[in-house]
Amino acid sequence: MKENQKIIAKLILEDGTEFSGYSFGYESNxxxxxxxxxxxVGYPETLTDPSYRGQILVCTYxxxxxxxxxxxxxxNxxxxxxxxxxxxxxGLIVSDYSFEYSHWSAERSLSNWLKEEKIPAIYGIDTRMLTRKLRDKGTMLGKIVIDEKSKIDFEDPNQRDLVGEVSVKDPFEYPAGKxxxxxxxxxxxxxxxxxFLGRNISVIRVPYDYDFNTIKADGIMLSNGPGDPKMNSATIENTKKAMLKNKPILGICLGSQxxxxxxxxxxxxxxxGHRGHNxxxxxxxxxxxxxxxxxxGYAVDSSTLPEDWREWFVNDNDGTNEGIIHISKPFFASQFHPEASPGPDDCEFIFDMFVRALK
Known part of the structure; x- marks a missing residue:
């Protein structure tokens, strides 16, 4: 990209801090x-992870x-x-964007993909300084400004029904085994x-607020997702009813909460929060x-777990909860992603545990 083609873009944080760089995505606020x-690595998977709904992502790499x-x-x-x-x-914030890409499976550039999906992006920002600020001050609201004439305010996405925005609208089945x-x-x-399909388990995918207790199945999987878990009152109530039936339940990420x-x-x-593969x-x-x-961005307060539950995993960096398990019933959950994608698959044994619990 030639110097005179660069379009100035700014990241403005809610405390007034400004970071200036150049646009390489969709040119909008x-x-x-x-x-x-x-x-x-893994930005194609990361950017399409629904758990990032409503967030402006800063890549530390x-x-x-x-x-x-x-x-x-x-x-399938x-x-x-x-x-x-x-x-x-x-939106996406990076330090150095590679305009020339090379990979046998690559079909287009990241810049073109972002423009097609109408996602603004900035490069040329000191992401080390920005990350240190977020670590010190905590997660902050922000806005990307490319068009100075168009006004845009800060918005807290956690006040929205983010899960409702990303969940399927109707049940859908992926057939595999019995x-x-x-x-x-x-x-x-x-x-x-x-x-699950790779383990020959059929999957019935339902909306987050669907009464899944009306479906005949061998087990229940509570998926990951964005935002505050307390916003999902219907899912929580349906899970309470499911627990009375003693069917195996596995939660991942938001599902754990x-x-x-x-x-x-x-x-x-x-x-x-915790975001990364390490x-x-x-x-x-x-x-x-x-x-x-x-x-x-949220976690389970392990000190509030009932007597018949215990912590399963804890984060070695900060000691926060990373999984819970019932002492006698087939209910368990991990805060991390055992399926990885991207990242290590050290914990895929959790899926195997769940499959063995299915009757």
């Missing part, structure tokens, strides 16, 4: 919650875009290279569905530490 991700964007190939009616049908972030689970779609990643709330525990918002988690009662993929 936007707003959202500014968060950072420490992953080195400095060079982004060097391997382009892969094709939209599908398998699911995108193989993306975690959903479209990009969910509100055993069948209900997947409560709070913003599920495609790879969670693929993890929903399961905890249904059990009677509490959740709270983290200062700056989060160490200790399995309590063992000497095992797993490297996990994560994307969440």
């Amino acid at each position: 936007t707003n959202g919650e500014v968060v950072f991700n420490t992953g080195m 400095p060079l982004i875009g060097n391997y382009g964007v892969p094709s939209g190939e599908k398998e 009616n699911l995108y193989k290279n993306f975690e959903s049908e479209n990009i969910h972030i509100r 055993k069948k689970i209900v997947l409560v779609d709070c913003g599920t990643k495609n790879n969670i569905i693929s993890a 929903i399961l905890a709330l249904a059990a009677g525990a509490d959740t709270y918002k983290l200062k700056y 989060q160490p988690c200790n399995e309590l009662g063992t000497k095992r530490c797993y490297i996990t993929s994560q994307n969440h």
